[in-house]
Amino acid sequence: MTTLDISRPETESPRPAMAKPATGAGPHASAALDVLLSRQSQWPLTEPGPADAELDLIFDAALRAPDHGNLRPWRFVTIRGDARGSLGDVLVDLASARSPDEPRSAHAHRRQKAFAAPLVIALGAAISAHPKVPEIEQLLAAGAAAMNMLNAIHALGYGGFWSTGPDSYEARLHDALGFAANERLLGFLFVGTPKTLGQAPARAARSAHVREWQPTQPAQS
Numbered sequence: 636m637t638t639l640d641i642s643r644p645e646t647e648s649p650r651p652a653m654a655k656p657a658t659g660a661g662p663h664a665s666a667a668l669d670v671l672l673s674r675q676s677q678w679p680l681t682e683p684g685p686a687d688a689e690l691d692l693i694f695d696a697a698l699r700a701p702d703h704g705n706l707r708p709w710r711f712v713t714i715r716g717d718a719r720g721s722l723g724d725v726l727v728d729l730a731s732a733r734s735p736d737e738p739r740s741a742h743a744h745r746r747q748k749a750f751a752a753p754l755v756i757a758l759g760a761a762i763s764a765h766p767k768v769p770e771i772e773q774l775l776a777a778g779a780a781a782m783n784m785l786n787a788i789h790a791l792g793y794g795g796f797w798s799t800g801p802d803s804y805e806a807r808l809h810d811a812l813g814f815a816a817n818e819r820l821l822g823f824l825f826v827g828t829p830k831t832l833g834q835a836p837a838r839a840a841r842s843a844h845v846r847e848w849q850p851t852q853p854a855q856s
């Protein structure tokens with residue numbers, strides 16, 4: 636899992652010419668599937684977080700998500716170091732405003748949440764008016780990017796956790812993080828090194844989620 640080249644430059648470039656289309660199949664397919672099938676959300680997280688070059692790879696993975704209309708709705712805000720304290724203060728402010736009868740100290744755990752990982756990434760989606768790409772598709776593209784990030788985080792040997800909670804839908808948090816009016820805050824990815832490696836969670840049974848369509852009418856030829 637450490638054979639990735641993490642020294643690649645940023646690419647906003649045409650894809651390199653290839654002898655044949657890259658399908659993903661081949662000698663690395665099994666390793667890639669191992670990564671996908673072994674990922675699990677991790678909490679709590681500690682130092683170290685990803686190095687800058689690794690973080691670049693995580694964002695590059697995000698920017699490979701499918702995206703109808705090439706709208707590139709992905710927006711990410713990294714929150715590290717002392718900035719996490721400021722995020723925590725906003726979270727406490729929001730909780731205090733929601734429950735004005737409670738002392739501010741009752742919400743101290745929210746400030747601690749901001750320090751629950753060395754790196755917090757606010758996930759955003761910039762929504763554009765488009766005749767063929769409704770908002771839901773732009774949100775799905777942002778969600779696909781987040782999933783790619785969780786997989787990349789795992790592939791690099793770190794742990795991640797996607798969290799929303801009521802705060803993510805508060806205008807004040809949205810504004811504090813600098814998101815524009817047309818941008819939606821979709822939660823936070825907490826990223827770091829798992830403190831403990833918990834047991835693999837039980838996974839859903841495939842049969843409960845997959846079915847073959849049985850047309851009621853014979854297909855017309």
Ligand SMILES: Cc1cc2nc3c(=O)[nH]c(=O)nc-3n(C[C@H](O)[C@H](O)[C@H](O)COP(=O)(O)O)c2cc1C
Nearest residue numbers: 674675676677795796797798799800801821822836
């Ligand atoms: C959009 C989104 C928001 C989430 N928000 C929370 C949250 O606020 N709190 C929480 O405990 N889990 C939340 N989860 C669930 C966890 O991120 C995680 O998926 C869940 O614990 C299952 O773990 P797994 O990824 O190993 O299957 C959220 C998941 C998604 C997709």
